[in-house]
Amino acid sequence: MSTHAVGQSHVSTAEPKAGFGSVLWDWLTTVDHKKIGKMYFSAGFFFFLLGGIEAILIRLQLMYPENTLVSGSTFNELITMHGTTMIFFAAMPLLFGLMNVIVPLQIGARDVAFPFLNALGFWLFLFGGILLNLSWFMGGAPDAGWTAYAPLSTQYSGSGLDFYVLGLQISGAGTLISGINFLVTILNMRAPGMTLMRMPMFTWTTFIASALIVFAFPPLTAGLFLLMFERIFDAQFFNVAGGGNVIIWQHLFWIFGHPEVYILVLPAFGIISEVISTFSKKRLFGYTSMVFATILIGFIGFMVWAHHMFTVGMGPVANALFAVATMAIAVPTGIKIFNWLFTMWGGRIQMTTAMLFCLGFLPTFVMGGVTGVMLAAAPANYQYHDSYFVVAHFHYTIIGGVVLGLFAGIYYWWPKMFNKKLNETLGKWMFWLFLIGFHLTFFIQHFLGLQGMPRRVFTYLEGLGLETGNFISTVGALLMGVATILFVINVIYTHLRADLAEADPWDGRTLEWATKTPIPEYNFAQTPKVRGLDPLFVEKTKGNGKIIPAEPLGPIHMPNPSILPFIMAFALFIAGFGFCLHSFYESNVIPFTIAGVGIAGTLLCMFLRSVIEDHGHHIEPHDEGMDKGVGA
C-alpha cells in the first residue's frame, strides 16, 4: 500500500455532501482520537440510558411492599445488568470518551500513541456491550449480581452468565488496550516544556487511572477465565464438591473491583480540578499535593480490596488490617477536597452549569467518602454489609462522585467535543433536578439499610417500617430520570439551533482551549511550546495570548484509517457468541465451530495488521487551508 494512495483514500467529514455510506465508512475506519472519543461518548451514553431504565424498573418494583411489577428472577437480571452496564459500559466509556478527546489536546499531541489500538479498544468495548445485552433476547440476562459470586454464578445460573463472562472479557481487553495506550501517550507525547509536574490534573488522573487499569484488569481477566472454564469446560475452581473454593472468586473480583472504583473516580477528580480552576479563575490550589494525593489514592486502592469481604470470615487479623488500611484512604481524599475548596477561596466563582455540577459534587462526594470510612470499621460493617446502607454509600461515590464529575466535564468540554455549547438554562434545570432527585433517592437508603433492608431484595414485607423510605427513594429516582431526559433534550436543542461555539468559550487555562473549533484532524498545526502550568493562562497573562509554536510549520505525519479494528472486534464478538451458545446445544460442535471461526478471524486480522506496511500519510502545510500558528 503506497502512502500516496492511502493519503488520497482518506475521507474527511469536512468535505461537503459526503454520502451516508462514506460517512459510515469514515466512522468505522477512523483512528482519530477525537472521533473515537465521540463514539465512546455516544455509545457510553446509550448504555447509560439503558442502565438508567433498568434502575427505574428496580425502583418501581420497590416502590410498594410486596409489589409484583417484576418477578424475583427478572429483578435479579435487572440488578445484575444495571450494575454491570453502569460500571463497565456507561461510566468507563463516558470517561474514556472525555479522555480520548481531551488528553491529547491537553498535552499538545496530534493523536494518541497507538491510534490503531485506540480504535480497536473502542470496538472491543462496543461489541462486548452488545454481546452482554444480547442475553436479554437469548434465554435471559445474567442474574448473579454484577459481582457474580461463585457458586451462584456457576452451577446455579442460566445461560445469561456466559454472556456476562464473555461480554466482559471482550470489553475488558479493549479497556486494557486503552489503558496502555493512555500511559504511553501521556509519557511520550507531551509537547516540549510540558514536564510531568506541568500536566493538567485531568491528564494526571487519566494517567493514574490508566496505570490502575493495567494492574487491575488482569486479575479480573484471570477470574473471568476461571469462571468461563468452570461454566463451559466443567473446571472445578469454585466447586466445593470438586475440591474448589468459593472465596477465590471474591478475592479475584475485588482485587480488580476495588481499584475499579478509583479508575472511575480519579478521572472525575481530574475533571473537577479543571472545572473548578477555570470557573474560579484561579490555578489549582496545592497542585503538587493534588498529584501526590492522586498517586497515593491509586496505590492504597490496591491494598484494601478485602474490605468488601469483612463478613466472609477472613478472621479478625485480616479484618483489622484491611479496616485500618481502608481508613487511610480518607487522608489523601481529604487533601483533595480541601485543595478544591481553597482553589475557590479568593477566586471569582462563575456559576456555569459545569461549575454547578462541581459544587454539587463537593458535599455529595464528601458524604459518600465519610460513609466509606464508616464502612471501614469492620465490626460496624457487619451491620452495613450487603444492606441498603452500602447501596447508598456507593451511589454517593459513583453518582455523587463519578456521574456529577462526568456531567461537569460534559458541559465544560462539549464545545470542544461537538463544537456547540450546551444550553445553560436547560443545563441548570437538569442539574437541580438531578441533584435533588439523587439525594431523595439515596440519602434515605442509609436508614433503610440500618433498619434491616438487605440489598438486592426484589421485595420487602409490609409492616417492617421500610415502606416510606422506599417510596421516597423511588420518587427521587424518577426525578433523576426526568433530569436525564432534560439532558437529551438539551443535546438535541443545542444541535438543532446553536451556532458553532467559540474556540475558548470559558476563558480556559489549558492547551485544549488553544485549538480551533472545529478542531482539525491534526489538532495543532505546530506543536505548542509549554512555558508553565496552565500553559494557555501563562500566555494570556505573560505572553501575547497565543501559544508559542515549538517547531516550524511542516508536513504533519498522521496515521491512516483502517477497517481492521472493527473486523477484529467483530470476529472476537463472533467467538464470544459461539461460546455463549454452548448451553443451547447438546453437543459442543456447533458452538465451538462458531467460536473457532471467530478466533480464526481475529488471528487473521492480527496477521494482516502485522504484514501490511502502513506508514500513514502526511498533511502538507498548504493543504486544507492550514493556518499558520499552533491553533486558534
Next chain:
Amino acid sequence: MSRSMWRTLFLFLVLALVLTGCGKPYLSALDPAGPVAEKQLSLIKLSLYIMIVVIAVVMIIYVYVLVKFRQRPGQKGYPEQVEGSHTLEIIWTVIPIILLIILAIPTVVTTFTLAETYSEEEEGDALLIKVTAHQYWWEVEYPEQGIVTAQDIYIPTGQRVYFELTSKDVIHSFWVPSLGGKTDTNPGLTNNMWLQADEPGVYHGKCAELCGPSHALMDFKVIAVEPEEFEQWVATMTNYDDTPKTVLAEQGRAVFEQSCIACHATDGVTKSPYPNLAGIGDREKIAGILQNNEENLARWIENPEEVKEGNYMPSASELGLNENDIEALVEYLMQLKLQ
C-alpha cells in the same frame, strides 16, 4: 448558599431523628437487643459523630467560599494566583490522621472481641448452634442437645450463643440486625460468630447475600426466651411427639409418609434433606414469610413456586395430591406444635 445549608440542616435533623431510635423494633440495627449489636451501634455512632464533624468543617468552608467569592458584576482580570500552603496542607493531613486513629482503636478491639469462638469459652457455659443455609431456608442444629429444626431459632436470653455457619448450596449471609451484624455462610467452609439477646423477643433474621430468585424471601426468626423456658423447649424437641391426634390428621400422616417423608422429618432430631417440621404448627411463619395459618400452609403445599420462586419443593399436583390429601396434610402438620 442557602440551599446547601438547608441540605445540611436536613441531614442533621434526620440523623438526630434516627439516632433517637425510631427504627422498627426487632429488625433495626439502630435498636440493639444484645451486646453484639450494642457494640456495633456504639461504633456506628462514634464513626458518625466523627464524620459529622468532618462534614460540618467542609460545609462551613464551602458555604463561606460560595458566599464570599462569587463573581460580582464588573470584576475584571484575574484574582491573585495562589500556589498552595504548606501549613494548611499539614493541618488537613494531620487532623484526619488523628480522627482516624480515634476510630481505628475501638474498631480493632471490637473486631477481636466479636471474633471469639466457642472453643475459647469455658465448657458448658455457652450454647452452640450450627446453622446451615439452603436455597431458601435455614437448617438449625443444636449438636449438644441433639435437636434439628428449621427457620425458628430458639435461644436462651442473657447468655452468649455461638453459631457455626455454613451452606449447602450457594453463599448466603446470616443476619439478625437487632442482635448483631451478619456473617456469610460459605459452602465448604465454616464461619463462627456469637450473638446474645438480653430480652426475650422475636428477632427478624434475613439472608443478606444474593442467593437466587427468592433471596428476598429467605427470612427466619430468632426467638429468645428465658433460660427455663428454653430448657422446656429442649425437652419438648428431644422427645417430640408427632403422633396425629384426630382422624383427619391420621390420614394426613399417611399422606405425609407416602409423599413427603423422603424430604422432611417430623421428630425434631433427624437431619432430613429439607426442613424438619417438628413444631411447624407453632412457627412464626410458613416458608419464612407467610402468616402461619391453615390457608397459607395449604397454599404453600399446593404451589410452592408461586410463593417462593426457584425453591425445590414439588407442587401438590406433581406429588399427585388431591384436595382431600392437602386438607388432611394441613390438619396433621398444624397439629405439630410445641406443647
